[in-house]
């Protein structure tokens with residue numbers, strides 16, 4: 036392991052390795068309910084007017100505005116139109132038609148008087164308030180005309196965009212395809228979460244964290260596994276992941292200085308970069324290509340591995356998926372903290388109602404439970420040895 040490289044140098048290195056994933060240009064068509072959180076691949080035009088027909092905005096009476104201008108005016112009630120299939124008959128001059136919200140406006144009517152402004156007496160209605168032409172009438176295409184752009188390309192689909200697609204009669208949408216990722220947890224001590232723990236064993240929490248984080252970054256996990264500290268087992272797992280369609284491999288563990296560093300053992304002879312980044316947690320890192328595909332290797336400690344994904348891989352995957360990048364902001368630290376000069380320290384923090392940020396847990400990279408109570412990373416620059424309560428720090432939203 037040579038000199039430590041900077042966080043920015045490592046980020047650039049990872050981004051360069053992942054650059055080929057940006058040019059996939061691939062799209063896939065998915066049902067609307069599978070499209071939430073995905074990004075449109077193309078601009079989409081509505082084939083129909085929104086709303087599709089002229090309809091009432093109120094429960095009330097469809098009238099000719101000119102006939103009620105001198106309100107109060109009594110008109111005979113002729114017929115009723117509900118929000119239901121079918122075309123209403125034309126409004127006879129000198130009459131009013133009962134109408135419900137969303138019901139088609141009868142031909143000839145040009146205004147709706149809400150029921151609150153009327154008095155009904157048998158078959159007659161007294162319109163107590165005049166209305167302008169067009170009042171409470173929702174014109175066809177007044178939201179969006181047929182043929183107009185409903186959504187642009189690169190739009191993140193949330194429930195409101197899906198509603199607009201459904202309203203225009205679509206059942207599916209072309210979205211950017213997701214980067215296919217393999218997650219490999221290395222370590223002979225690892226067992227599946229929930230398995231009884233033998234002596235020296237721990238649950239594989241990095242596997243869960245990384246799979247969930249990959250999905251949150253808009254990519255998809257196509258292969259997830261644990262391997263023991265055995266380079267051939269890791270090789271077989273990479274080969275299986277490639278068979279499963281993986282375009283990117285992420286590993287945790289096995290990159291530091293011990294005697295059983297499986298990631299180093301397999302990848303260093305293949306030309307991997309294995310080194311150290313001037314940060315804590317997350318110092319030991321590695322990058323490689325395996326059979327032409329990028330492999331990004333995170334240190335095994337749970338905080339280190341989650342943090343490394345968030346800093347180096349998530350921004351690239353999110354950009355590819357069209358998702359917004361994590362927010363950074365400045366906050367005052369609630370209490371004094373110390374740091375290691377020469378390392379960028381990523382402390383775990385929680386934003387407080389008064390706007391300050393409190394550091395939770397210690398700096399240790401094994402503190403998986405404390406990380407779960409954090410909502411930001413508190414970034415202490417390399418040159419800073421200590422911060423006093425009230426000092427401003429940059430925080431990165433988790």
Ligand SMILES: Nc1nc2c(c(=O)[nH]1)N[C@H]1C(S)=C(S)[C@@H](COP(=O)(O)OP(=O)(O)OC[C@H]3O[C@@H](n4cnc5c(N)ncnc54)[C@H](O)[C@@H]3O)O[C@H]1N2
Pocket residue numbers: 220221222224225237238239240241242287288289290291292293296316317318319333334335336337339400
């Ligand atoms: N002599 C040195 N020792 C270590 C150094 C160093 O520079 N010199 N760096 C330390 C730092 S910092 C880190 S971080 C770790 C990184 O080591 P590895 O990437 O080789 O990770 P492992 O040794 O495999 O595991 C470290 C730690 O994390 C636990 N772990 C691993 N995988 C998982 C998982 N999937 N889920 C939950 N926990 C996991 C593992 O049991 C270890 O406790 O090296 C230090 N040592």
Ligand code: MOO
Pocket residue numbers: 314315316317318319334336339340399400401
């Ligand atoms: O850098 Mo290690 O990730 O501190 O624990």
